[in-house]
Amino acid sequence: MKAHTKWLTAPLAAGLSAALLGGCGTEQGGGAGGSGEGVRVGMSDEILATDPAAGYDPGSWLLFNNVFQSLLAFPKGGFAPEPEAADTCGFSAGSKVYSCTLRDGLTFSNGNKLTSEDVKFSFERALRIADPSGPAPLLSTIDKIETPDERTVVFHLKVPDATFPSKIASGAGSIVDHREYPADALRTDGKAIGSGPYKLDSFGEAQATFSANSGYHGLAKPKNSGITLKLYRGDRTALAKALTDGEVDIAYRGLSADDIAALETSDTTDDKGIEVVQGSSAEVQHLVFNMKDPVVGKLAVRQAIAHLVDREALVEDVYKSTATPLYSIVPTGIAGHNTAFFDTYGSPDAAKAKKALRTAGITGKVKLTLWSTPSRYGPSTDQELKAIAGQLNDSGLFAADVKSVAYDQYEKDIAAGKYGVYVKGWVPDYPDADNFTSPFFGEGNVLGNHYDNATITGRLLPKTAALTDRASTADEYGHLQDLVADDLPMLPLWQGKQYAVARDDVTGLEWTLDASTVFRFWEIRKG
DSSP states (O other): OOSOOOOOSSOTTSSOOOOOBOSGGGOOOOSSOOOSOOEEEEESSOOOOSSTTTOOSHHHHHHHHHHSOOSEEOOTTOSSOEESSEEEEEEETTTTEEEEEEOTTOBOTTSOBOOHHHHHHHHHHHHHHOOTTSSGGGGTTEEEEEEEETTEEEEEESSOOTTHHHHHTSGGGOOOOTTTSOSSSOOOSSOOOOOSSEEEEEEOSSEEEEEEOTTOOSSOOOSSSEEEEEEOTTOHHHHHHHHHTTSOSEEESOOOHHHHHHHHHOSSTTTTTEEEEEEOOOOEEEEEEOTTSTTTTSHHHHHHHHHHOOHHHIIIIISTTSEEEOOSSSOTTSTTOOOHHHHHHOSOOHHHHHHHHHHTTOOSOEEEEEEEOSSTTOTTHHHHHHHHHHHHHHTTSEEEEEEEOOHHHHHHHHHTTOOSEEEEEEOOSSSSGGGGTHHHHSTTOTTOSOOOOHHIIIIIHHHHHTOSSGGGGHHHHHHHHHHHHHHOSEEEEEEEOEEEEEETTEEOGGGTOSTTOOOOGGGOEEO
16 A cells, blocks of 8 residues: 555544445435435535545545445445445455446436446546545555456455455445546546436535436435535634524534534523534544654653553543544454553553653653644644643653644655654544554555554454454454554554534434444435
């Protein structure tokens, strides 16, 4: 995997944020389009791309998940992908060949027939273009694709990849019309032609409009006639005002932890006809250590930090309990999760931190800069890093400060190895432990922190990748998490909760807020 992936742009904790598959793939969900009222949704994230070969951000994937079909999709509240554009899919040849049979009668919103040629074209196009901001890394295990007939597509993989179904159930698996998209270049007109439950009718800087696709054939059953998505481009004050003024029915991704906490405890929220809806999330944030840094490259320094960081205080004081403490790299709710960091370091303990430093011969205060970026990971990130610096300094063992730089410069400096300690947020591409481990510790480590563990890369990751029974990976992922806790290349901080705030005549939001991170337009009903 290349050193690129879908980093969290505004944490939902701090904002609004095996066998053959078959049977359930026979239901026809579309055909007549949605019958309910249109719904207005406000969001602070930008949509950076309308072409699936380029987008790898939450805003763009929101569009892809609703406008384009993938062969598979994540059902509401579930982690195991189910057939969507496909009727059946399954592995053979030891998880190295994955075959799908398409539903009969699939068409794009322009009326063109969708066949296996379009599927092959879509995946090969994304890999050929390999846009730096695109999803090609998720598809890197594909060796070749065969289409023996119009309804059959066969993926030959370079290595066993049991998570391949989850990867292609994500936005990376979006199927485009080969007659509408150039084979080796991005589409630049802002249009999107898919076969999903919605059509993109218009797209601009401030607004995107979607209508139910009457020609859709799949599992979704739209409960509204369309969605108007208003884009507030990071302006959470404007988003909050739009909700209270009745200009939007739903505020999703963008309100701060303070805003959420205030709404949840306000005596007037019900009077205003506003409801806070909470869902599960697998979005996480980590403190990352540069293993070649002259200060935190020392294990004792990292251990001291691990003994001092008070996650409970962070989530309560900074995030107003809109997040929960995280004690491992695989979050709660994802198969394979354990509590390796709590088991190893326990509750905050200054005496243990001091012992770690003194045993290593470090007697003076450790001078340290924590690097932050002000908006990419939500409006509370700088405040959070300052709180961590305060916790370290209060121990008398550190002299820590915080510096915050714009995201573009932040990423360049990380790549250049200029930072010792920095923050990273992560939104999963798919809800599997693989997506919380392979990108961080596999080939092309996206953290940029020079960490390598031969047991993880040489044995644990390849073994888990080959196991189609994902429940059987628990021991390997447990061992991996224990190794990371011992080596300390990163320190998990918190796991987010998802929130949306809506007018009280809106229903169905609970089915759009789960660990798959798919915001399902079709589940929302107004009136």
